[in-house]
Amino acid sequence: MSKMHIHTTINGDQVDFLGSPQQSLLDALRDEVGKLGTKEGCGTGDCGACSVIVDGRLVCSCLMLAAEAEGAEITTIEGIADGDGLHPLQEKFLEHAALQCGVCTPGFIVAAKALLDRDPNPDERTIRYWLAGNLCRCTGYDKIVRAVQDAAEQLAHPA
C-alpha cells in the first residue's frame, strides 16, 4: 500500500509522518506519531474520546483521514498543559475527581479547552450541550461539568 507523506503542526511542533490513504487521523496520531493520549472509544463519532482541535475546530479524529490533515495545525491532549504545569482544566478534573478509568478524559479536556477558547464564561447548559458528544461511562457528568466551571473561573481570576 503506497504511503503518503503528511506535513502537520502538532501542539506547535512541525511533525511530518507517513500515513496510508485510508488511515484515520486518530490511528496516525497513535501509530505513526506516537501520541497515545488521544483515545479510541467507538471509532464512529459517538463518544468523543478521540477529540482533537484541527485548525481551531473541535473534531473527532476517528472521523477524519490523516491525509486530510496535510498542512493542518492540530492540538492534542499532549498540547494542553503549559510546559511542566498542568492546565487549569487538568487540575480541576483532578480536584473534582472528574475521572475514574480516564479513557474519556483526554477527549473531555480537549473539548472543554475548545469551548473555553471560544466562550470563557459558559453557563452550565452551554457546557452540557457542548460536551454532549463526549461520553463517560464511569463518573456521571456532574463532576465533569463542575470541573469545567471551576477551570473557567480560575482562568478568569487566576489566584
Next chain:
Amino acid sequence: MGEFAYVAPRNVADAVGVLQDHANNGRRAQVLAGGTDLLVQLRGLDKAPRTIVDVKKIEETNRLDIGGDEIYIGAAIPSAILNENQELKSLLPGLIEAADLIGSTQIQGRASLGGNLCNSSPAADTIPAMIADRGICVIAGSGGEREVPVEDFCTGVGTNVMTGDEFLLGLKFPRPPANSGDAYLRFIPRTEMDIAVAGAGVSVTLDGGGTCTAARVGIGAVAPTPLLVADAAAALVGTAVDDDALAAAGAACSTAASPINDKRGTVEYRRKVVAVLCRRAGAIARDRALAA
C-alpha cells in the same frame, strides 16, 4: 483491484476528471466532504479499495454567497460555519436549525449539507428543511453543470440522481421574500445525538394582512426518501395558518407518509408524529413570518 488512494483536487475540472476516469475504467471513487458518514462507512464490512476524492479544497464547495435574489451554500461547508453566520441564520433559521441538529460539537465542525444530502438517508435532518426552502442542487459532471430540485434528488434509501462522474457543488435557495419564515422539527427519543423518528420542515410567506400566499412542506424519516408534500402546502395557502389549517396540513403529511416499523417507531406512531411536527413547525414558521 487497485489500492486505496486519496486525492484532493483544487478545482471542479480536476475533480470531475478523476471521477470520470474512475467511472470509465470501472474503478471505484468516493467523494469525501466532512467524512462524518463516510469514515463510519469505511470502518464497515466493505473494505474494497477505492479512491477517496476530497472535494473540500474546491472554491465552489466552500463558497457562501448571500445575494439579493439567491443564497448559495457550498456543499462542503461544515454546519458550525453556517451556524456562526448570523445573516444566513436570520434568513433561513429553519435550515440552520436542522443543520445544527446534526450530531455533537465535534460532528458540527465537519458535517456538511452536501454530505447530509448525498448520503441520502431517509432520516437526514437537513433534507426536509432544504425542500421547504425550495433548495436546488447544483451538480457538476463531465457534461457541465446541472440543477435538480432537492425533492427530486434522492431516489431511494442511500441512492440519488448523481452519476459516477458527478458531484455536488452546492445548494441554491431563493432569498425569502418579506414576511417569510421557516422551521424544522424532528422527533427523537433523546434530546441530542439521535436519528429522527420523523421530521418536518415548513416555510410560509404571508401578505400584509397575515394571509399565507406561498408555503412548502418537506417531511423526513417516514418514507424511503424525504418528501415534498404539496397537499400540506395547499392546506396552508389562503389561510392565516391558523390551527385548522395547520391540522389539515398535518393530516396531509400523515397521508403522504409511508413509514416503516422499526425499534424507533411503528407505522402508526410515525404517521401521527409527522402530523404533529408539521403543525408545530408550521406555527413556528408563521410566527417567524409575522415577526420578520
